Amino acid sequence: MFLVRNKTSDGSFSSKNDEVYHANFSTLPCKKGVRKNVYNGVLRGTGDKKGDKVLVKAFKSKETTEELCTKELERYKQAKSLGRTFNKLVPSPSNKVEFNVLLAVPVEKVAFTNCVRRSKNKVTAKEWVIIEENLGMDFKDFIQKDGTSVLIDPTSLDAFVHYSYHKSGGKLVIVGLRGVESETDNGYKLTCPVIHSYAQTFGDTDRGEEGIRKAFEHHRCTNMCYAMDRPQVKLSDNLKANET
Structure with missing residues (x-):
C-alpha cells in the first residue's frame, strides 16, 4: 500500500x-x-x-x-511588521510576538x-x-476576532492589540491571535491574524470601523497601554463592571 x-x-x-x-x-x-x-x-x-x-x-x-x-x-506582512517594532518595547523575551x-x-x-x-x-x-x-498540538486561541481575550489575565498579546492601533495611527487593529506559547520564554508564535481597518483592505474578515470599535469594547489594557491612543468607544455594562 x-x-x-x-x-x-x-x-x-x-x-x-x-x-x-x-x-x-x-x-x-x-x-x-x-x-x-x-x-x-x-x-x-x-x-x-x-x-x-x-x-x-x-x-x-x-x-x-x-x-x-x-x-x-498582506495581513501577515502587516502583522509581522508591527510585531517586530512591538518586540523592541517589551520587557522580556517571554512577551514577544512572532507571526508565522x-x-x-x-x-x-x-x-x-x-x-x-x-x-x-x-x-x-x-x-x-x-x-x-505546522505549529503543533498546543495550538490555541488567545484573542478572538472581536478582541475578546480567552486568557484569565491580560498579557502582552492584549498590549499588542492596542499597540497595533496606536502604531498604525488609528488605521487598523490586529486581533484573532492564535498559535502557541513558547515553553522556553521565547514568547508567542502566532498565525491567522485578523485585521480590522478603516479602509477595509484586509480581506473578507476585515469588519472595518465596526470591527475596530468592537475590538476596543472588549479590550483589556495592560501597563503598556496607558500611553497609547485609543478610539472613543462606549463600553457595555458588563465591561464597565469588570473595570471597577
Whole structure:
C-alpha cells in the first residue's frame, strides 16, 4: 500500500536563491474551518526547512486564486511588521510576538484519488494554496476576532492589540491571535491574524470601523497601554463592571 499526495509548485520562504521548496500534501483535509480547508503536508526542496511539517490551506467557498492568497499574505506582512517594532518595547523575551511565515503557490499535480473524489471543495490543479509552518498540538486561541481575550489575565498579546492601533495611527487593529506559547520564554508564535481597518483592505474578515470599535469594547489594557491612543468607544455594562 502506498500514499499518493498532491504536490504544489516550487516557491521560497526567503530571498535566498538556494532555498526552493514544494509541498506534498494529503488529499483529505485534517481540519475544515469556516473559510478554508486545511491539509497536512511536508516540505520538499533544497533549503534548511526540507522535511518540515506544514499546513496547506485552500479556500472553501471559491477557487483559491493568486489574488486571494496575496490578500492573506498582506495581513501577515502587516502583522509581522508591527510585531517586530512591538518586540523592541517589551520587557522580556517571554512577551514577544512572532507571526508565522507564509508561502503562496499554485498546485502542480493532483493525486488521482483526489481527481475521482466527489467533493465540491477538493483541491484542483493550478489552484493556488497557502503553505505555513505546522505549529503543533498546543495550538490555541488567545484573542478572538472581536478582541475578546480567552486568557484569565491580560498579557502582552492584549498590549499588542492596542499597540497595533496606536502604531498604525488609528488605521487598523490586529486581533484573532492564535498559535502557541513558547515553553522556553521565547514568547508567542502566532498565525491567522485578523485585521480590522478603516479602509477595509484586509480581506473578507476585515469588519472595518465596526470591527475596530468592537475590538476596543472588549479590550483589556495592560501597563503598556496607558500611553497609547485609543478610539472613543462606549463600553457595555458588563465591561464597565469588570473595570471597577
